[in-house]
Amino acid sequence: MHHIIIGAGPGGVVAAETIRKTNPNDQITLIGNEPAPPYSRMAIPYLLVDDIKEEGTFLRSSDHYHQQSIEYLQANVTGIDADAKTCELSDGSSLAYDQLCIATGSTPISPPINGIDLPNVHSCWTLEDARQILSLAKPQSRVVLMGAGFIGCIILESLVKRKVNLSVIEMGSRMVPRMLDEKAGGLLKKWCVDDGVGVYTSTKVNAIEEADDGMNVILDNGANIKADLVISATGVKSNTTFVKDSGLDIDHGILVNNKMQTNLPNIYAVGDVAQGMDFSTGEYTVQAIQPTATDHGRIAALNMAGKNAEHSGSLNMNILDTLGLISTSYGLWMGVEGGDTAEIYTPELFKYMNLRFGINDEADVLVGATTIGMTEHVGVLRGLIESKVHLGHWKQRLIDDPMRIMDAYVASTQELDNVV
């Protein structure tokens, strides 16, 4: 049995390892097109502040693939032939598979504005991007960050630590609009502004122009910001172009069922390239987060290895550290109509916690949450949401004091006799 995995990010690597663990004798080929050993994009922010070297971003040690008998091939896959069960490589050769996993991730979108192609405009997505940013973002250089979404906010911290002079431009009305509500996004903005970062929300970049002393970033409010470096973090799109004529069902990403199977036999898709089921909404979305990529990778691999594994959707969840302010969001953080809410909001201390409950027979089940300024036991929010624990009288206790989530979880899941 020959398994081919296209894409050597976290989704692909976990898939390869899981197949190996399940079937010690199968042949596994992991193909990646980047000129580096498999690495993690998530570690880039720590590379940018010199906490780690490039090796520190590598997903596994260099002899790992050899030890696991996983053949790692540096090559670009240009297409697949589902009838012939082959992948075509850019050198013209082709490779035959029995089971195929597409884990090609996503790439940043470049907003259609004049000047986006200028040499000192970069995204922050690959190791190569990181090298460019390292060379351009010097102390006191003027840096404009386009986009204060999840990825933008992660890089923001690194840029501030590099002591650049930073301005952040976000089209939405608040920071991280797709992860944080008004109150949370507002706290985050205040935190950044208090720290000397220029944050412009509800603002668009109209154009970037070359100037004698760098670049002019022209905003839709007429203002003009001088920049030595512009970083574009305005969203990503799944890498599906190379399979667009393969017969695969593709929407935003490659559509997959709860076993990570595509519409074509023996072909699976995982991670940022896959449009799979969202645990909370039941809708099919591209979540583009690391835990979803690795969970997908594991499920696809078990099925490829002949087991029967399925999930009930991936929970959308994020954790963000912005200059020391830690925010998290889970599931239906925006709430459901008619569902109850438990909240504490202490803006002067930058503390916020919002719990969302479901409706009808899930009225005492947690369905979403947002936290600001909390680090203890945050994972239990995932546990409570995914295991749909009925909180019973703990719901009222949480409404009285949302900080008691861990108590609620322990009491509801351990055998505590009369505590439950």
Add this chain to the structure above:
Amino acid sequence: MQKSLHLDPAKCTGCLQCEMACSYEKLGEFNPSRSVIKVFTFHEEGRFAPYTCTQCDEAWCLRACPVDAITMDLTSGAKIVIDDKCVGCKVCTISCPFGTVNYVQETGKVAKCDLCGGDPECAKACPTDAITWIDANATGYDRMKAFAEKSLPSANTSA
């Protein structure tokens, strides 16, 4: 025979010796706020429950880590954080559905139970046997672990 921690809330008196012993072992000082075993207090019922990582088979934290900083210790079965590799991204803290991996702002890294290399101090310190270190397949702890795991839908797998 692999051993595991067995936690029995019914026997816990809330004396916090385990938190003291844990923090002393890990930090060289008595600082229960940073121990990785925690005793939860239920004032309403006058009950206590010690709680820590179950070293679950799913190992959500280990799988989510982007830089391979959490590994499994083959002798004790514990999932261990390698401080030198951890970049402090915190993804493991939201991935662990049991809430037992915590970010420590002072160190910029995460902390979780490592079973003290196979000789857990909390079990030795507990005067009432609410925490014991026993053969892995003996009773309650496994049930607790099983409950926690079966309650998670994305863990559904059958051979």
